[in-house]
Amino acid sequence: MNTQKLTVGLIQQRCSADVAQNLTASIEGIRKAAARGARLVLLPELHRSLYFCQTEDPANFDLAETIPGPTTERLGSIAAELGIVIVASIFEKRAAGLYHNTAVALDSDGRIAGCYRKMHIPDDPGYYEKFYFTPGDLGFNPVPTSVGMLGILVCWDQWYPEAARLMALGGAQILLYPTAIGWDRRDAADEQARQRDAWLTIQRGHAIANGLPVLTCNRTGLETDSSGRTDGIQFWGGSAVIGPQGEILEQATADNAGVVVATIDPDRTEQVRRLWPYLRDRRIDAYQDLLRRYRD
Numbered sequence: 001m002n003t004q005k006l007t008v009g010l011i012q013q014r015c016s017a018d019v020a021q022n023l024t025a026s027i028e029g030i031r032k033a034a035a036r037g038a039r040l041v042l043l044p045e046l047h048r049s050l051y052f053c054q055t056e057d058p059a060n061f062d063l064a065e066t067i068p069g070p071t072t073e074r075l076g077s078i079a080a081e082l083g084i085v086i087v088a089s090i091f092e093k094r095a096a097g098l099y100h101n102t103a104v105a106l107d108s109d110g111r112i113a114g115c116y117r118k119m120h121i122p123d124d125p126g127y128y129e130k131f132y133f134t135p136g137d138l139g140f141n142p143v144p145t146s147v148g149m150l151g152i153l154v155c156w157d158q159w160y161p162e163a164a165r166l167m168a169l170g171g172a173q174i175l176l177y178p179t180a181i182g183w184d185r186r187d188a189a190d191e192q193a194r195q196r197d198a199w200l201t202i203q204r205g206h207a208i209a210n211g212l213p214v215l216t217c218n219r220t221g222l223e224t225d226s227s228g229r230t231d232g233i234q235f236w237g238g239s240a241v242i243g244p245q246g247e248i249l250e251q252a253t254a255d256n257a258g259v260v261v262a263t264i265d266p267d268r269t270e271q272v273r274r275l276w277p278y279l280r281d282r283r284i285d286a287y288q289d290l291l292r293r294y295r296d
Contacts, residue, residue: 003266006147008174009033009041010260012239012252014221015050019063022048023071026088027078029259034082036261039108040147044219044239045089045155045180046101051219051235055227056131064093072104072112080110085145087152089178091132092117101133103152103178105143114143118154119163126184126225126233129156140166148173148266151212155179158203158216162290168210168279173266175206177216182235185222196236196254204246211273213249213264214242220257244272 011029015022026047033041046052048071052060065071071090079086085108092102101118117136121129140163142149151172157163158177167175181199183192207214220237240251241262250262273279289295 005263005265006174007037007039007261007263008215008241009036009038010215010217010239010241010252011041011043011047012217012237012256012258012260013044013047013219014257015044015047015219015223017050019049023074025257027075029257030075030078030084030086031082032259033261034084036259037263038084038261040085040087040145040150040174040215042087042176042215042217043089043178044217045178046091047089047178047219048091050223051180051233053129053132054126054223054225054230054233056128057226060132061093061099064091064099066094067092067102067104067115068112072106076106076110076112079106079108083108085113085147085150087150087176087178089154094134098134099132100136101129101154102136103154103176105145105150105152108146113145114141116141116143116152116154118157120156120160122156126230127156140170142167142170142172151175153177155181158199158206161202161206161209164206164210168212172212173269174264175210175212175214177203177214179216179218179239180235181218182233185231185234192236196238199236200238200240200248203240204242204248207242207244208246208276209278211244211269211276211278213244213266213268214240216240216242218252220252220255244268 151167224232
């Protein structure tokens with residue numbers, strides 16, 4: 001396990017319909033983060049395109065690609081050039097008619113260190129992901145990399161404490177969440193504030209409950225609904241690096257694309273867990289009902 005201090009970078013991105021330009025913007029952000037000392041860089045969810053899940057359109061499957069594929073090859077070469085680890089979110093084409101929302105860790109030598117396929121798939125107004133993505137089948141297993149064991153999850157997964165806990169139990173040293181979440185602009189300002197606060201609070205809770213740093217990287221900007229049924233999504237940014245007691249080390253604003261850089265100390269996990277030994281005191285003999293859908 002890596003116990004050295006680690007500088008990390010988040011690339012909060014404003015995406016467009018130009019796939020090539022989006023990837024170029026991601027790489028520009030990666031280079032900026034690396035120039036500021038980042039050895040681990042996280043990109044937002046599905047950063048290569050607009051968030052196409054606002055509508056159910058079979059033509060959007062053309063955005064998918066294989067893993068390995070063009071994006072992993074390009075980002076892998078950047079990772080090797082800069083000697084850093086990159087976590088990227090890709091619309092994966094596994095086979096005809098079989099697609100996943102997949103996060104890939106590209107190690108500092110450019111190879112694919114491992115993948116995580118999104119397990120919790122939403123189906124809500126503006127977030128019709130069940131039309132596009134098959135639930136993941138790789139489990140909640142941290143990815144070993146040159147900077148440590150990465151507990152990689154994706155967006156909707158961040159609302160489930162079970163996912164974070166299983167990554168922690170598997171030896172994750174950091175929890176990472178590439179994210180695409182924002183406001184329905186028709187909601188009142190106080191409702192919008194509650195939603196964003198809930199989003200940040202639950203991720204701080206994962207940090208606290210597991211004694212781990214958390215990286216969450218969101219997109220920003222307005223993306224319209226091509227169907228015209230809604231006013232689109234105003235992605236609320238707020239990408240953050242969170243310490244193992246839930247402290248916010250660095251956070252981006254809501255409205256601006258940019259790079260967030262912070263340094264985390266893996267030794268803090270050991271220190272915090274000695275004082276708050278949640279893993280020691282878990283009553284694993286009494287949790288059988290967690291495997292039930294509901295206790296009727």
